Amino acid sequence: MGNRKENSTNMLNEKVILECELMYAICMIGGRWKLLILCKLENGKLRFSELRRHIPEITERMLALQLRELEKDGLVKRTVYAEVPPRVDYELTEISEELVPVWRQLEVWAVKHKNLVQV
Template sequence: MTARKENSTYTLNEKFITDCDLTYAANKIGGRWKIVILDKLGNRKLRFSELKKEFPYISERMLTLQLRALEQDELVKRTVYAEVPPRVEYELTPIALEFLPIFCQLSAWGKKNKMLKNNRS
């Protein structure tokens, strides 16, 4: 892997993003699927196949990538059970559980403003 220049625009932008608390938080849950995966996990454990059923339009590869990213960011815990066939469950970490009230508020805001927009159309 090639090291990036310390003063490159990318490196400076990355530092700004990680220094700003709001941007840091948004970056952790940003992306097309992360926030809905976190929302579906809520207060329960789900297996990969159960998550896949919740999102029929996401590819298995994309779901795997998003779960790995969430695990790397310590928002999702992955537990592998030594069974045949192997069983893998995903659940929210305590850090991610703190997001649940925020998700409810964000969802309510989205619903309200989506309705307002539809009524203006």
């Protein structure tokens, strides 16, 4: 991949996101699967296959991509054990544990307003 131009739309959007704290937060947990993955990890460590069982609608490829992004952003900790066969666990980091009350409040809001809007 080449370098991005300083004035490209992608670079300009990234600057706006970094300047607005709310936009930054939404980008960290946004998308269809990230928040759901974090919620599933709320009760402790899970292996990839366990996460896949808890979220049967997600493809393996998408789960791997989302976990990689969450790890890169510091929201998920990935632990690899030197065993045969190799074992990998995923768990919330301290940063993402601070989000638990936030997503609980979003859940309350969703229950209250879900039926008011037709999807």
